[in-house]
Amino acid sequence: MADFGFDRLIYGYTRFGKPGALGDFEDAVFLNNHDPEYFNRFIGERMFLKAPILRWARDHIGACSWGEIWRDAESLSEAERRVIAFNRAMNVSAGYSISFPAPSPRSFALISLSARRGLSQDDVDATWANHGREIEAMNNMAHLKILSLPNTTRRGRLTRRQREVLEWVGDGKSNQDIAVILGVSVPTVEKHLRLAREKLGVDTTAQAILKAAFLNQIHIGEYALAR
Template identity: 50%
Template sequence: MIDGYLHQMTDANSIEDAWEIHTAKMDEYGFDRLLYAYTRYGTGHSLGDLQDALILTNHDPAYVDVFIGEGMYMKGPMVAWVTENTGACSWNMVHQQIAAGNVTPDMMEAMELNMRMDVVAGYTISFHEVSLRAKGAIGLTARRGLTQPEVDAIWAEHGSDIELANKILHLKVVQLPHTTGQRRKLTARQREVLEWVADGKTIQDTATIMGLNPATIEKHLRLAREALDVDTTAQAILKASSQNQFFLIER
């Protein structure tokens, strides 16, 4: 039963809280290492700049450094599956590809890394998105010692609840504020200035509303662009909006 989980996730007010609740729940099913990724900047040929993606994981840092940091994920067969599909997929698909000899050298390199790091049994869930440029997915790695047939048996019994829980995580995470890709967090002033400009106010309007001079408004906009690692104010507004940074209640 996942009733308690659903209540906890509904009440979570931060990505950190939601992730802690979720990893604990997945561990109950035998999945002790998770890798979640979401981007709003994908294209037909790419998942977009990794810097602009939201990535959550509790994998060993040594694995993350290579699989994510060195771009090995781009060679992974399950990532290729995610870009073309939605729903849940057993990693038995990978074993079938190996047995049939339908693997490229790049795919084999990624799979050899996974085997070395004991990332060998699990499931991947690719989430349905309303935007063609957005893509979210999560890889659920089974506890060391579990075989893929054992994981498939777990899924046969609990897969519906597991998939529902992961969909809830995804829906929760994408509506919570985060700071992926930022050099540093926006200050309250920087965010407020961006909010007024996003509402169509001019720099002079914003200065009057906030009781500041236009030069100070320009400074806050420049610092916001630097924090968000973008070149224009329009890009800063888009990025802050996509990260749910606007109209936050200060704690």
């Protein structure tokens, strides 16, 4: 992206949104190469939730010029104006964002491409006019690649044993069966399942299996997912 003038990126993705909201912050994946000070404030302090591009992305798929939204003063709330002012103060003043197609109503993914310092929004728009389709295609490919990788959210990754017991439960094995297969006691299996549920932030083992599968941390058959 730097070859096109975009030297700072923020990618965000969740499969665990809720109606009208993005869901638990702990379940989201964020990738970025911004300065830590900017990222910690914009993402860590949840400023992005008031960003006008997020409002746009909730109802649109594809690419959007920041200028298209930032210059529409009548549509901006006071909170959105504060976010724009913060971005400009941090030299994040021109760019594009791409909202990706979602496989389910609970999924949401967005990448924001910040232009190199010194480039205006008009400069960026001119670049997009010439290379926008190529840039959008490259980002969609990157998004699909990220979806295929094991995702480690703020909750952290499951241990090898936790993944094993969840996969065996997903295959229909009882705790007693798993204990025999792994050569451990039933209480040990139950402990691994409890710790897996806690790490994933869910209440039931069935929810843990589904969530771990969505995060690509375990692999189970289509039959188990359908159940």
